Amino acid sequence: MQGYILRIQKVKDEDLIVYILTNEHVVKSYRFYGARHAVIMMGYKIDFELISNTQFLPHLRNILHLGFSWLTDRDKLIIWQQFIRLLYDHLKDVDNVDEIYFNELDFCASRLLKQNAKRLILESYVRILEHEGRLHNEFECFLCDEVISSQVSLTRAFLPAHTHCISSYAFDLSKIKYLFEHKSTLYLEDDEIEQLYQILLDGF
Ligand SMILES: [Zn+2]
Numbered sequence: 001m002q003g004y005i006l007r008i009q010k011v012k013d014e015d016l017i018v019y020i021l022t023n024e025h026v027v028k029s030y031r032f033y034g035a036r037h038a039v040i041m042m043g044y045k046i047d048f049e050l051i052s053n054t055q056f057l058p059h060l061r062n063i064l065h066l067g068f069s070w071l072t073d074r075d076k077l078i079i080w081q082q083f084i085r086l087l088y089d090h091l092k093d094v095d096n097v098d099e100i101y102f103n104e105l106d107f108c109a110s111r112l113l114k115q116n117a118k119r120l121i122l123e124s125y126v127r128i129l130e131h132e133g134r135l136h137n138e139f140e141c142f143l144c145d146e147v148i149s150s151q152v153s154l155t156r157a158f159l160p161a162h163t164h165c166i167s168s169y170a171f172d173l174s175k176i177k178y179l180f181e182h183k184s185t186l187y188l189e190d191d192e193i194e195q196l197y198q199i200l201l202d203g204f
Pocket residue numbers: 141142143144145146161162165
C-alpha cells in the first residue's frame with residue numbers, strides 16, 4: 001500500500017502513532033520502536049504494510065520511503081508540510097476519503113522540483129474546494145449578499161466578500177475569477193500569491 005504521512009504522534013517508549021493518507025482512507029496505525037527502523041517524517045510518501053490487530057491499531061510494517069529530490073530544499077519542504085498539516089486537520093476525523101486528496105498530493109509532489117511551491121499548492125487547494133462543492137465562484141459577498149463587481153476580498157476557504165465589508169486585502173476580481181475557473185495562478189503577481197497563501201493557511 002502507498003500513502004502520505006499526515007501526522008506522527010509520539011507515544012510511550014518512542015513508539016509512534018502514524019496517520020497515513022492513502023487513495024481511500026486515512027489510516028491510523030501503530031509503529032513499535034526499533035533502532036534499525038528507517039526515519040520517517042510528516043509529508044513522506046511511503047510504501048507500507050499493515051498488520052491487523054483486533055485489540056488495538058494496526059501495526060505499521062515494512063516501510064519504504066519513496067523519496068522526492070526536492071525534499072532537500074528546505075523552503076519547499078516547509079510549504080509542503082504546511083499543506084500536509086492542513087490536510088490532516090481537514091481529514092483527521094474521517095476513515096474513508098475520496099481519492100482526490102491523495103491524487104492532489106501526488107500531483108504536487110511530482111511537480112514541486114520545477115514549479116513554485118505556493119502556486120502549486122494554491123491551485124490544488126482550489127481544485128479540492130471545488131471538488132467538495134465549496135468553491136464560491138458566483139462572487140456574492142457572504143456578508144451583505146450583494147454582487148461583487150470589481151475588487152474582492154477572500155476569507156478562509158476563499159469565501160468572497162466586498163473589500164469594504166471585511167476590510168482586508170483587495171484582489172482584482174478578474175484574476176481571482178481566472179484562478180477559480182482555470183485553477184491557475186498565471187495572472188497573479190507574487191505579492192498576491194503571498195496574500196492568498198496566508199489565507200490558505202487558515203485551513204480548508
Ligand atoms: Zn459585502
